[in-house]
Amino acid sequence: MSTPNPDADQPMRDALQRDATQVPKPDFDPQLHYSTMRRIREREGPSVPQWNLIPLFTSAVVVALLASIAFWQMRSSPENKIATPSQPDRSLPTTVPPTVSRASLLAYQTAANEGDAALFALLDRDATSLLPASDPVFTTPLP
Amino acid sequence: MSATPSEQHADLIALARGGDLEAFSRLMEELQAQLMGQALAFCGDHQRAQDLVQETMIAAWKSLPRFDGSCRFFTWLYVILLRQHRRALGWFSRRLPLATLEQQASANRAEAATTSEAPNPEAAEAELLRAMLAALPARHREVVRLRFYAEAGEAEIATALGISTGTVKSRLHHALTKLRRMKEKMNHLRGGAH
Numbered sequence: 001m002s003t004p005n006p007d008a009d010q011p012m013r014d015a016l017q018r019d020a021t022q023v024p025k026p027d028f029d030p031q032l033h034y035s036t037m038r039r040i041r042e043r044e045g046p047s048v049p050q051w052n053l054i055p056l057f058t059s060a061v062v063v064a065l066l067a068s069i070a071f072w073q074m075r076s077s078p079e080n081k082i083a084t085p086s087q088p089d090r091s092l093p094t095t096v097p098p099t100v101s102r103a104s105l106l107a108y109q110t111a112a113n114e115g116d117a118a119l120f121a122l123l124d125r126d127a128t129s130l131l132p133a134s135d136p137v138f139t140t141p142l143p
Numbered sequence: 144m145s146a147t148p149s150e151q152h153a154d155l156i157a158l159a160r161g162g163d164l165e166a167f168s169r170l171m172e173e174l175q176a177q178l179m180g181q182a183l184a185f186c187g188d189h190q191r192a193q194d195l196v197q198e199t200m201i202a203a204w205k206s207l208p209r210f211d212g213s214c215r216f217f218t219w220l221y222v223i224l225l226r227q228h229r230r231a232l233g234w235f236s237r238r239l240p241l242a243t244l245e246q247q248a249s250a251n252r253a254e255a256a257t258t259s260e261a262p263n264p265e266a267a268e269a270e271l272l273r274a275m276l277a278a279l280p281a282r283h284r285e286v287v288r289l290r291f292y293a294e295a296g297e298a299e300i301a302t303a304l305g306i307s308t309g310t311v312k313s314r315l316h317h318a319l320t321k322l323r324r325m326k327e328k329m330n331h332l333r334g335g336a337h
Contacts, residue, residue, distance in 0.1 A: 009319035012326070016291040019269050023184045023292065028176050029193070036197045037168050040204050044164065 102126045156216055160207050167207070171200055174217060178224060181292060184273065185228050195231060199224045214295070214303045221293040222303045225285045275325045283318035286311055 103111075103122050111118040131137060152173065158166035178199060182192035202223050210219055276284055289295045289303065297315070301308045 009316070009323060012319050012322050013291075015268070015272055016287065016322075019272050020292045020294075022269055024180045026176055026179045026183065028172065029179065032179075032193050032196065033168075033172060033175055036171070036200045037164075039197070040164065040167075040201055043201075 102129065152216060156210070156212070159204075160210065164204075167204055170216075171203075174220060175200075177217065178220065181221065181224060182228070184292070185224075187273075191231075195224065195228055198227045198231070202227060214299045218289065218293055218295045218299055218303045221289060221295075222285070225288060229281055229285075271326075271329065272322075275322055275329070278325065279318055279321060283314050283321065286314040287318045287322075290315060 103126055107122060108119070111122045127137065152170055155166045155170045155173075159170055175196065178196050179192060182195040182199075183189065186192045186195060199220065203220055206223065210216070276287060279287065285304070286300060289300045290297070295303065297308050297311045301311045304311070
């Protein structure tokens, strides 16, 4: 690697300094000045400054996102599912599938022999296959 | 080139930084001729130089709140001018090979010889120097221009460009070495051509 020699660059420094003195010095150009200032004023005028647009846009995006999340949650909540008319009410007795087979006559006889509690339990079980679980007959006490 | 009396403009700069467009306009009235002279030296074409000055003024107004007074206002403005010029050149800002530079210089000399009675060797040398400057990498060219054409000190250049003083010294040294070698090669090419 060669050792830097500052003197070697001196002629080039002199040439650059000489050239810098020869840079033209034109007169003030009013037309250029006023057209430039007009362009700057146009940019400054009615438009919203650029630094305001960024937070404005961010806020709009955040609000839209929150609104869509809230709407989605409302739509997917179970209460709304029941209230939606387009969806069938699965609690209606006509749609409840008879998953539990009803007791036979022998089962009723056996339950009656065991006592009232067993008989009522069997009746309740069979009734649930015909009526919804939310039917008042299951919640209101017997007279 | 005389130094810009930026200290005299301190009040105008302060007002302009606060958003006073009239103060900025008065400031630019003072500095436009200097900017235009430098732009003409870069472009060599009046129309392109005017466009460059206009874009520089607009960019300066937009960036003015970021000017912290750590360097002269003209130096700061000159950096914007340099960068606008580089951006305007785009793909054409790539360096040209020396042979192309010599061809251009020869063509210019031939053109000058047909239009004027006596060729001006000083003008030809100045043209060659500017062509060599244009052939430097942008990071070297801007340091040379700031040092010699904007008369900025090394520390001031460092502040204006956001680099260390050591980097400025290093870039300046490399730039001058490259220019010297280019000059030697150009002389060699000229010698071979004659």
